Amino acid sequence: DTEVTQTPKHLVMGMTNKKSLKCEQHMGHRAMYWYKQKAKKPPELMFVYSYEKLSINESVPSRFSPECPNSSLLNLHLHALQPEDSALYLCASSQTPWEFYEQYFGPGTRLTVT
Amino acid sequence: AQSVTQLGSHVSVSEGALVLLRCNYSSSVPPYLFWYVQYPNQGLQLLLKYTSAATLVKGINGFEAEFKKSETSFHLTKPSAHMSDAAEYFCAVSGNNAGNMLTFGGGTRLMVKP
Numbered sequence: 191d192t193e194v195t196q197t198p199k200h201l202v203m204g205m206t207n208k209k210s211l212k213c214e215q216h217m218g219h220r221a222m223y224w225y226k227q228k229a230k231k232p233p234e235l236m237f238v239y240s241y242e243k244l245s246i247n248e249s250v251p252s253r254f255s256p257e258c259p260n261s262s263l264l265n266l267h268l269h270a271l272q273p274e275d276s277a278l279y280l281c282a283s284s285q286t287p288w289e290f291y292e293q294y295f296g297p298g299t300r301l302t303v304t
Numbered sequence: 305a306q307s308v309t310q311l312g313s314h315v316s317v318s319e320g321a322l323v324l325l326r327c328n329y330s331s332s333v334p335p336y337l338f339w340y341v342q343y344p345n346q347g348l349q350l351l352l353k354y355t356s357a358a359t360l361v362k363g364i365n366g367f368e369a370e371f372k373k374s375e376t377s378f379h380l381t382k383p384s385a386h387m388s389d390a391a392e393y394f395c396a397v398s399g400n401n402a403g404n405m406l407t408f409g410g411g412t413r414l415m416v417k418p
Contacts, residue, residue: 194347196347230411231410231411232394232408232409232410232411233348233394233408235405235406238405246405280347280348282348289336289398289399289405290336290355292338292350292353293350293406294350295340295347295348295349296347297346297347298345298346298347300345
């Protein structure tokens, strides 16, 4: 099973809402990632979790809050977002954090902030 | 620092014609190189990866890529395009950093004409 699942597929939220994105993998991977992808652009790395610990935060605004409850799950908590945060949010995982290993991507959550 | 340049943001070929998508990289250390494909409204799927084992790498769906150190290139080819190959293609590099951070090229949209 080489699948990364993400829920929900689509999310519409107002600027005062609080919502969460969920990502799950059962490949035994120990590194998980959040990316943001705007239309017609490559993915931009937001966070990296390595062995359930946050190892990289690419200067992401605090209205995005990641959480890794266990080695299979990754959440992204959203609060007080702005319309420019509307994008496709992709989760990925890899066997370990080392650059040798390819990342497996989920299908993404399409987020619209109104 | 490492970077990736994909020449041609749009490439159009006829069905059955050769597909050639160009990727040049810059890296201070031997790189790990990846090609990913993204179909509309989906996540990224790994086509192939180079990790120094062999310079000619075969991937899924009939794609292959050749690593040329002297040209710092990793171009993606497929002998005969199929309509289902129409998608966005991303070249990415990783190496010499913690957290398996991928650096993506800007992407190339492949269009296949009947």
